[in-house]
Amino acid sequence: MLSTDHTTLALELAQAGPRPIAAYLHVPFCYRRCGYCNFSLLANREDLHERFVDAILTELSWLQTPQPVETLFLGGGTPSILDQGAMERLLGGIRTWLPVYGNREWTIEANPRDITSANLALWRGLGIDRVSIGGQSFQDRKLESLERDHTSKELLRAIELAASHMPRVSLDLIFAAPGETLVQWEKDLRQVIDCGIGHVSTYGLTFEKGARFYGELQRQKITKVDEQLELDMYNLAIDLLGAAGIEQYEISNFALQGQECRHNQAYWSSERWWGFGPSAAGYVGTTRYVNHRATLQYLRRIESGRSPIQERDELSEDQQGRERFVFGMRQRRGVAWEEFKASIPKPTGDAIETTLDNHIAQGWMERAGSYVRLTRSGLVLSDGLWGEYLAE
Ligand code: SF4
Incomplete structure (x- = not known):
């Protein structure tokens, strides 16, 4: 079934303007929802994985002609949650419709518990060459306060294993967790340096509407760290990581030379990119678009041959x-x-x-x-x- 789908329209625009060089694909599933997260995702819905893969493959097929890109980013949610069969189908479809070329990069975001030798070999064999680990901290108490579903030991093992299979590994870290001190944050930063990891993304904890922590903050069940302390934590990251050669190259991103995330650099250079999956945003030609945020709506739209795009903006010069x-x-x-x-x-x-x-x-x-x-x-x-x- 094929309707007035967004990708055909976007393709027409792409032919008129700069061509997309990157693609983002959103996998909207997690094992459970962390208290601070308001992303578009469903927790504990393995029953929908195959249906989602069918839908996003349909969305990709609406490109009608393969669109080569330099970088791919499989984000979420937790894309690593997909089992071997679903992953093979998804990555196979991506390789067909979005073949990568040139100074390529293909990232998957992964939960530390999914980083096993078998999964890494599978992902690498299918073309992925960069793993971004949602680690957040090396301290168990902080991980618990953030409601993460892995331990510090599991994270350390995951980093070591990932580095032995993948050319490039990145780690996400959160600072300013409730009750966190500067000394505790310094321990996380020193652990990053000791691990020899080449890329770090670090964010101060936010309390977004839609996340459970937001309500807890309103009801004073949780307290934010002091604003000055959060600033000191950010500055400490810049200084400590920089001193170890992991230089800040963007507001929230740090890398050893040559380890910068090429996919995100495409965003910051205002290159064009495709977006697929629920809540994914794209920028094609002079049009920015965002797919429907709710996964079930996204599935229903695609299954009935309707475009998943919810918002579309034409940008003036x-x-x-x-x-x-x-x-x-x-x-x-x-x-x-x-x-x-x-x-x-x-x-x-x-x-x-x-x-x-x-x-x-x-x-x-x-x-x-x-x-x-x-x-x-x-x-x-x-x-x-x-x-x-x-x-x-
Ligand atoms: S923070 Fe990451 S792992 Fe936690 S619910 Fe959100 S997307 Fe999933």
């Missing part, structure tokens, strides 16, 4: 320029200013420059050679700065 600046500035190297300004409409460039000069005067941004970039104090504020660039 002005909006494209503003977004490109904001995404580029997330990177530590910043944006090559004159080159960037020459590539966007003059009124957009002038408007961005007025805000930029103000932020430079405030000490939040700086010029470094031909680049403009965030300063250390700008880094911690950055989420609060972007709105000023995006507003027309």
Whole structure:
């Protein structure tokens, strides 16, 4: 069954504008939902795995012609939850419709408990060359407070095993967990360095609407760490990891040289990408789109031949320029200013420059050679700065 599906439409747009070089595929399943998580996912629904694979393969088939990409990212949720049969079918379909070429990279996000020799061999054999481990901490008490379903020992074993099978391994870490101290956070950072891991993504714990911790915070059953302490934790990560050669290259990402995540770099460079699966976002031609967030809705739409897209925005040249600046500035190297300004409409460039000069005067941004970039104090504020660039 084939209807006015989004991918055919996106393909027409892609032919008119820059071609997508990356693809993100969302696997919306987890063993259970962590208290801080409000992502689009279903916990403990193994009964839906095969049905989901059928649906996303249908969505991919709506491309009608294979679309080569440089990077693939299988995120979630917990993609590693899929069993061998489902994984083989899914990855087989991805290889057919989204063949990877060039300076390739194919990442899977994995729960430490799924990192076994058998799974790693399976994923590697099917083309995956990077594993991103949802570890969050090496301390059991912190893992419990975050409601993670693995222990520190399991995480250490998973990192070692992953590194023995995969060319590249990344670890997610959370800081500012309830009750966490600076000394405890330092232990996590030192453990990362001792593990020899080449890439780290680290985020301060947030309390998002829709996550159970949000309600607990409102009812004062849980307390946030002090704002200054959270800042100190972030700064400590920059200093300690940097001293070990794991340099910050984006607001939340750190890597040994050459280990940077190419897929995320495509986002920050405002390249185009496809998105597949529930809640996945794409940017094709001049269109940004987001698939339906609810997995069951997503399944029903695809099964009845309807597009899973829930939102679609056409970006004007002005909006494209503003977004490109904001995404580029997330990177530590910043944006090559004159080159960037020459590539966007003059009124957009002038408007961005007025805000930029103000932020430079405030000490939040700086010029470094031909680049403009965030300063250390700008880094911690950055989420609060972007709105000023995006507003027309
Ligand atoms: S934080 Fe990760 S593992 Fe936990 S529920 Fe969310 S997606 Fe799943």
